[in-house]
Amino acid sequence: MDIITIIILTGITNLTFALYSWQQVRNPESHLACKDWAQAHGVKAVSFFIYAIALYTFSDDLRWFANILILLGCWAEARAYNKLADAGIKLFHLVLGFMLASAIFSYMHFNSAPGPNNTMIVTASYLIAVSFLVNVFALYKLTRQHSGSVFPKVLLIVNVFIMMLCLIRGTLAIENPDYIITQALFSNQLFMFATFISALGNGIGFIGFLKERSDEKLQMRANVDYLTGIHNRQHFELLTKEKLVAREPFTLYFMDIDKFKSVNDRFGHSTGDLVLREFSKALLQIENRFNGVAGRLGGEEFGLVLPEQTPISHERILAELRSEIAAQGEQYIGEPMSFSCGACSSRDAGTVHDIMRKADVLLYKAKDALYAGEI
Numbered sequence: 518m519d520i521i522t523i524i525i526l527t528g529i530t531n532l533t534f535a536l537y538s539w540q541q542v543r544n545p546e547s548h549l550a551c552k553d554w555a556q557a558h559g560v561k562a563v564s565f566f567i568y569a570i571a572l573y574t575f576s577d578d579l580r581w582f583a584n585i586l587i588l589l590g591c592w593a594e595a596r597a598y599n600k601l602a603d604a605g606i607k608l609f610h611l612v613l614g615f616m617l618a619s620a621i622f623s624y625m626h627f628n629s630a631p632g633p634n635n636t637m638i639v640t641a642s643y644l645i646a647v648s649f650l651v652n653v654f655a656l657y658k659l660t661r662q663h664s665g666s667v668f669p670k671v672l673l674i675v676n677v678f679i680m681m682l683c684l685i686r687g688t689l690a691i692e693n694p695d696y697i698i699t700q701a702l703f704s705n706q707l708f709m710f711a712t713f714i715s716a717l718g719n720g721i722g723f724i725g726f727l728k729e730r731s732d733e734k735l736q737m738r739a740n741v742d743y744l745t746g747i748h749n750r751q752h753f754e755l756l757t758k759e760k761l762v763a764r765e766p767f768t769l770y771f772m773d774i775d776k777f778k779s780v781n782d783r784f785g786h787s788t789g790d791l792v793l794r795e796f797s798k799a800l801l802q803i804e805n806r807f808n809g810v811a812g813r814l815g816g817e818e819f820g821l822v823l824p825e826q827t828p829i830s831h832e833r834i835l836a837e838l839r840s841e842i843a844a845q846g847e848q849y850i851g852e853p854m855s856f857s858c859g860a861c862s863s864r865d866a867g868t869v870h871d872i873m874r875k876a877d878v879l880l881y882k883a884k885d886a887l888y889a890g891e892i
């Protein structure tokens with residue numbers, strides 16, 4: 518395959534991934550870096566197409582322009598990876614990097630022999646390697662942040678590979694003055710092929726990472742109650758079912774905050790929301806301390822699953838929770854608050870729904886008793 522075909526293929530690959538990433542910008546779950554990455558690869562795609570035309574027409578000016586665009590694409594890509602990893606490199610430094618690289622490249626281009634030549638191969642290779650070094654720095658941080666994901670590692674390997682390739686190519690060109698004449702064709706073909714592979718690797722790594730992250734966020738949304746951050750009803754039921762299937766004996770508590778409507782009516786919904794969030798925090802602490810499951814089942818209704826064996830008795834845990842909500846009531850509405858509770862052991866019913874139904878019946882008995890003034 519001749520070099521111009523490989524360059525065009527590389528351009529098409531960059532363009533395809535750029536369009537996909539650009540389309541993801543509208544996805545509310547996508548990362549902010551999506552837009553920068555799409556722009557960078559759009560610029561790279563254009564630069565490869567211009568480069569192909571430059572080689573075809575033997576135009577030095579077009580070759581210079583294509584190289585400046587390649588540098589711009591590379592530094593824009595560094596910006597995207599920096600944003601993705603929150604690596605802390607300032608935009609100013611990236612712009613400065615691009616300006617310096619363009620200035621050095623332009624100076625060398627206009628002061629060297631016309632046509633592709635040894636000096637320009639060395640200059641372009643080293644200058645591109647610098648921007649890949651920035652990518653490597655940001656991607657190394659990304660791999661540390663997401664050690665469980667394979668995609669940052671793919672991106673890191675691809676970027677180390679292309680950076681090394683640039684350095685080797687530049688060094689070969691320095692050490693061999695005949696490089697351009699004897700090896701250029703083969704070496705450039707190999708180099709462009711490697712650039713094509715790296716475009717593929719970068720695309721697959723980045724898009725794969727984006728998809729993985731947005732799936733994780735969607736999963737979170739599906740499992741977590743939006744207001745309080747604890748499990749929603751569906752996930753609470755699923756986790757409870759897992760305990761039941763694993764035959765881990767437990768008791769399920771159904772809790773309902775008393776007279777919550779009057780909190781909303783007298784102090785406003787934002788205070789009501791605050792109470793719900795604070796109560797959820799207390800439940801979450803219990804979940805973590807006792808390997809339980811806490812969830813918001815509806816408005817001001819909550820579920821708590823506690824393993825049968827806990828270091829302190831369930832009565833004490835519930836008493837702690839009661840004094841916690843009483844104190845929260847004092848703090849937020851100036852009077853103690855309370856909740857009513859119904860309970861059912863996993864030994865007393867066969868399915869999660871049966872357990873919840875039985876606990877619910879007992880909860881409403883407790884409510885009736887509360888209103889009847891019996892407790």
Ligand SMILES: Nc1nc2c(ncn2[C@@H]2O[C@H](COP(=O)(O)OP(=O)(O)OP(=O)(O)O)[C@@H](O)[C@H]2O)c(=O)[nH]1
Nearest residue numbers: 744773774775776777778779781786789790816817
């Ligand atoms: N602030 C806030 N209020 C909510 C939310 N979800 C449900 N509610 C309110 O919770 C209140 C529940 O009222 P009720 O079912 O009468 O319960 P209650 O006033 O606690 O009465 P009892 O349960 O019988 O003690 C309603 O006013 C709902 O508007 C929420 O997300 N935020």
